[in-house]
Amino acid sequence: MQERTYDSESGQTKPARSADLRALDLYDFAKSSRQAAGELRVSQMPRMLAEVPADAPDRDTMFTWQGKGSTQPELQDDGTDALQPYLRLAVHGSVWLTCQHCLKPYSQHLDIDATYRIVATEEEVDEYPLDNDEVEVIVGSRQFDFVDLIEEELLLSLPFVPKHNACPEVHESLLSDTDEDGLGEADKGDAPDKAGKPNPFAVLEKLKSGQDGKKH
Numbered sequence: 001m002q003e004r005t006y007d008s009e010s011g012q013t014k015p016a017r018s019a020d021l022r023a024l025d026l027y028d029f030a031k032s033s034r035q036a037a038g039e040l041r042v043s044q045m046p047r048m049l050a051e052v053p054a055d056a057p058d059r060d061t062m063f064t065w066q067g068k069g070s071t072q073p074e075l076q077d078d079g080t081d082a083l084q085p086y087l088r089l090a091v092h093g094s095v096w097l098t099c100q101h102c103l104k105p106y107s108q109h110l111d112i113d114a115t116y117r118i119v120a121t122e123e124e125v126d127e128y129p130l131d132n133d134e135v136e137v138i139v140g141s142r143q144f145d146f147v148d149l150i151e152e153e154l155l156l157s158l159p160f161v162p163k164h165n166a167c168p169e170v171h172e173s174l175l176s177d178t179d180e181d182g183l184g185e186a187d188k189g190d191a192p193d194k195a196g197k198p199n200p201f202a203v204l205e206k207l208k209s210g211q212d213g214k215k216h
């Protein structure tokens with residue numbers, strides 16, 4: 001397993017830096033508004049690698065990431081403001097997955113842009129008010145595994161049903177089938193394809209609102 005990050009400025013791989021990323025002082029990173037960027041290969045993330053089919057053209061694709069620490073004032077229980085630690089993480093890249101329609105490998109692009117409020121304990125995560133959809137809450141550490149956070153976010157961003165944007169198998173079946181049910185084999189009860197047919201539920205909603213005439 002590679003334990004290296006590629007530094008795009010110097011053009012060198014730096015073995016030491018990857019180790020730092022496995023034990024980062026996240027509080028200091030936020031307090032001193034540090035920034036870091038690098039590249040991570042799928043082979044450095046075993047749980048991601050497990051998602052990649054054996055017949056993929058490239059099992060070890062690369063993701064680029066950027067991290068940025070910051071602090072923001074927050075009102076305390078005693079009425080005073082205190083600076084609290086934040087982390088912003090962006091990850092971009094592609095991974096090969098198995099299309100659930102044709103069972104062939106395809107390249108899935110993944111984009112992550114997340115902001116985290118860093119807290120000290122799991123209890124604080126539970127107590128944190130959930131009035132802000134744009135901020136996630138994570139437990140910080142003086143030896144924070146940054147690579148593990150990236151892998152976790154990538155796993156969470158994987159599509160529920162991996163499939164080609166336009167699966168060639170679906171097009172073939174649509175052309176050759178007489179289409180008995182009017183839906184073809186394109187969507188076997190999956191969530192509606194963004195780029196494909198109109199969502200049948202949206203059509204239903206339209207019909208319903210048309211019947212009601214006016215809104216309540």
Ligand SMILES: [Zn+2]
Binds near residue numbers: 104166169
């Ligand atoms: Zn496919």
